[in-house]
Each structure stands twice: as C-alpha cells, then as structure tokens.
Amino acid sequence: MLEISVRHAFAGFTLDADFKAPPGLTVLFGRSGSGKTTIVNTVAGLLTPDAGRISAGELTLLDTETGVRLKPHHRRLGYIFQEGRLFPHLTVRQNLAYGAWFAPRDAPREEMSRVVGMLGIGDLLDRRPGALSGGEKQRVAIGRALLSAPRLILADEPLAALDEERKAEILPYFERLRDEVNVPILYVSHSASEVARLATTVVALRDGRVAAMGPPGEVLGDVGAMGARGAASVLTARVTRHHPDGLSELAAVAGPLWLPRVAAREGATIRVRIAAQDVILSRARPEGLSALNTLVGTVAEIRPGRGPGTMVTLDLGGDRLSARITRRSADAMGLVPGQTCHAIIKTVAVAPEDVGRASQGTAE
Numbered sequence: 001m002l003e004i005s006v007r008h009a010f011a012g013f014t015l016d017a018d019f020k021a022p023p024g025l026t027v028l029f030g031r032s033g034s035g036k037t038t039i040v041n042t043v044a045g046l047l048t049p050d051a052g053r054i055s056a057g058e059l060t061l062l063d064t065e066t067g068v069r070l071k072p073h074h075r076r077l078g079y080i081f082q083e084g085r086l087f088p089h090l091t092v093r094q095n096l097a098y099g100a101w102f103a104p105r106d107a108p109r110e111e112m113s114r115v116v117g118m119l120g121i122g123d124l125l126d127r128r129p130g131a132l133s134g135g136e137k138q139r140v141a142i143g144r145a146l147l148s149a150p151r152l153i154l155a156d157e158p159l160a161a162l163d164e165e166r167k168a169e170i171l172p173y174f175e176r177l178r179d180e181v182n183v184p185i186l187y188v189s190h191s192a193s194e195v196a197r198l199a200t201t202v203v204a205l206r207d208g209r210v211a212a213m214g215p216p217g218e219v220l221g222d223v224g225a226m227g228a229r230g231a232a233s234v235l236t237a238r239v240t241r242h243h244p245d246g247l248s249e250l251a252a253v254a255g256p257l258w259l260p261r262v263a264a265r266e267g268a269t270i271r272v273r274i275a276a277q278d279v280i281l282s283r284a285r286p287e288g289l290s291a292l293n294t295l296v297g298t299v300a301e302i303r304p305g306r307g308p309g310t311m312v313t314l315d316l317g318g319d320r321l322s323a324r325i326t327r328r329s330a331d332a333m334g335l336v337p338g339q340t341c342h343a344i345i346k347t348v349a350v351a352p353e354d355v356g357r358a359s360q361g362t363a364e
C-alpha cells in the first residue's frame with residue numbers, strides 16, 4: 001500500500017492531497033495544472049513538500065515531522081517517462097542490463113528473459129534506441145524500469161507523446177504490468193480512456209486536491225469530479241464471439257453487447273468505457289432502431305445538473321450505466337428511481353481505446 005499525505009504551496013498554487021493506493025495500478029488523473037507531477041515529484045524525492053508523509057508498504061520515504069527524507073536513489077523506484085529516455089549509445093540489451101545493474105542484490109528480481117518475453121522485445125535486443133519506433137522505445141523503458149527491482153513504478157504520462165496507433169500498441173503492456181507483476185504502479189494521465197482501461201484505483205485531482213477516489217467505474221461516473229461532459233461508465237463483459245462482419249459480441253451482466261471488433265480473444269473478460277453522452281434512454285423496449293445495443297435495467301439515480309442536462313444512472317443487474325440526457329426529456333419520460341428503463345448504446349460510439357482487458361480480480 002502506498003500512502004501519501006502531502007501539503008505544499010507554490011506562489012498561486014497549493015497542493016493538499018491525501019490518498020492510499022492499494023496494490024495494482026493507481027492513476028493520478030486530472031487536468032493540466034491539477035498537481036499530478038508535483039505529487040510524483042514528492043514521491044520520487046525530487047521535491048520536499050512543506051509538510052507530509054509518504055510510505056510504500058513498511059518503508060517510510062518521507063516524514064517531515066520526524067525528519068525522514070530518503071534520498072531519491074535509496075527509494076528504489078522505477079521510472080517510465082513520456083519520452084523513453086533510453087541511453088542512445090547503448091543497445092536495448094545494455095539498456096535493460098543497466099536497470100538490473102542498480103537493483104540491490106537482496107531485492108526480489110524479475111528474470112530478464114521473462115520481462116523480454118512479456119514485452120515482446122526479444123527481436124530488438126541488439127538494436128540501439130535510434131532504430132526503434134516510439135512504441136518500441138516505451139516497451140524497452142518499461143522493461144528497464146521493471147528490471148531495476150523497483151518497490152514502486154512511477155509512470156508520468158507514458159503515452160502522451162505517442163499517436164493513437166502507438167498508444168493502442170502500448171496499452172496492453174501496461175495491462176500486463178498491472179496483472180502479471182507484483183509491483184504497485186503510480187500512473188499519471190489526463191486521459192479518461194487510459195483510466196478506464198488501466199486503473200485499479202483512480203485518484204482524481206482538481207486544483208491540488210483529491211476531488212474523487214475509487215475504482216474507475218465510480219470515479220468516471222462522478223459528475224462532480226469529471227464534469228458532465230466527461231462522465232462515463234465502465235462495464236465488464238466477456239467476449240463471446242467475433243463475427244465476420246467486423247463486430248464482436250460480448251456478454252455483459254445486463255445482456256449482449258455488440259462492439260466494433262475488439263482486440264481480445266473469445267472468452268476474455270474486458271472493460272468497456274461508455275461515455276454518458278452516448279447513451280439514449282427509453283421506457284418502452286425500442287424497436288426498429290439502427291443501434292444494436294439495448295440493455296434493460298432500473299433507474300438508480302437522477303441527478304439534475306446546473307444547466308439543461310440531467311445524469312440518469314441505471315442499475316443493470318449490478319453494473320451501473322449513466323446517461324446524460326436533457327432535463328426536459330427526463331421530465332417528459334416521467335423518470336423516477338426504481339422504474340424499468342432501456343439504455344441504447346450505439347455500437348460505433350465505443351472506440352478501440354475505450355476497450356481493455358479486465359484486471360485479475362474484477363474478471364467474472
């Protein structure tokens with residue numbers, strides 16, 4: 001468990017954040033200037049906050065009250081930055097070995113061959129970074145961080161410099177890191193899709209404070225933390241079949257779900273992020289619609305916004321799905337909690353980056 005409690009004032013900005021990150025991948029999520037990097041810098045030991053305490057498991061990294069302030073290189077952290085920051089004059093193999101070189105002898109170590117296999121970089125070992133794509137560089141950077149036997153991995157916007165295609169290439173490796181390696185990860189991002197796909201826990205920051213914290217399904221659905229436009233739901237579903245017309249059929253708790261072909265094998269459990277503004281509601285079972293997905297549930301909550309919109313959350317047999325509709329529609333439909341209601345989701349509204357593998361423990 002990573003426990004962070006820090007207070008720090010810059011001219012015009014105050015950070016005042018407390019949170020506990022359970023094992024897995026914790027995303028620090030927020031707009032530019034919300035304080036994400038400042039928190040990461042305090043964990044890394046690059047910034048000593050005015051006051052605070054940071055501990056990773058049994059070890060106290062910082063405690064301003066008792067004067068504990070572990071030096072950055074004694075913290076045993078693995079870093080993954082926006083740009084890979086590999087050594088250009090070393091081969092991939094040497095870059096990886098550099099990570100392992102600094103690992104303390106008595107620290108639990110990952111096998112080089114296992115890491116190379118997990119990241120699919122076996123064919124790249126003799127190349128230098130100049131001969132790698134952006135995505136390949138990032139895979140090597142993940143490997144180097146992992147081989148340094150870190151107590152904690154810090155990933156600061158590791159996908160921000162990549163185009164959509166490269167992002168899609170790297171995301172599955174972070175999923176594997178989350179599920180197959182027993183090292184907690186603190187991951188900075190301002191992308192809701194990355195949160196939905198990767199996070200075990202989300203800490204949403206706003207103006208230097210924790211606006212919401214919890215599993216991604218809860219935090220992404222929190223209008224206060226996300227804003228009405230950004231609110232979304234995360235459904236868990238199993239891939240039942242890939243169809244020849246380019247669609248994948250999934251089984252969600254509430255029924256079948258059709259998506260553009262997802263990159264997961266049949267039988268795999270995945271997470272799907274569905275933006276609240278892509279969901280339409282109907283009290284009667286709709287017929288003759290072009291949308292393929294109609295899920296039935298009961299109205300759990302109706303939260304009018306300050307403007308013309310209302311957030312309606314349905315309970316779909318345990319999963320929660322939010323729809324952002326107008327207050328006028330909600331009134332015209334006579335929606336009240338407990339009522340049966342149908343949710344319609346356009347298949348093509350779900351983009352590939354919104355679909356990811358479910359972490360172990362949330363499967364089934």
Ligand SMILES: Nc1ncnc2c1ncn2[C@@H]1O[C@H](COP(=O)(O)OP(=O)(O)OP(=O)(O)O)[C@@H](O)[C@H]1O
Nearest residue numbers: 010011013030031032033034035036037038039190
């Ligand atoms: N050394 C510094 N001196 C003064 N102000 C600073 C310093 N470092 C950061 N700040 C201010 O603190 C606030 C938070 O910055 P921080 O970099 O933590 O945000 P962020 O959420 O990581 O943003 P981004 O996504 O753009 O990296 C900003 O208003 C920034 O200008």
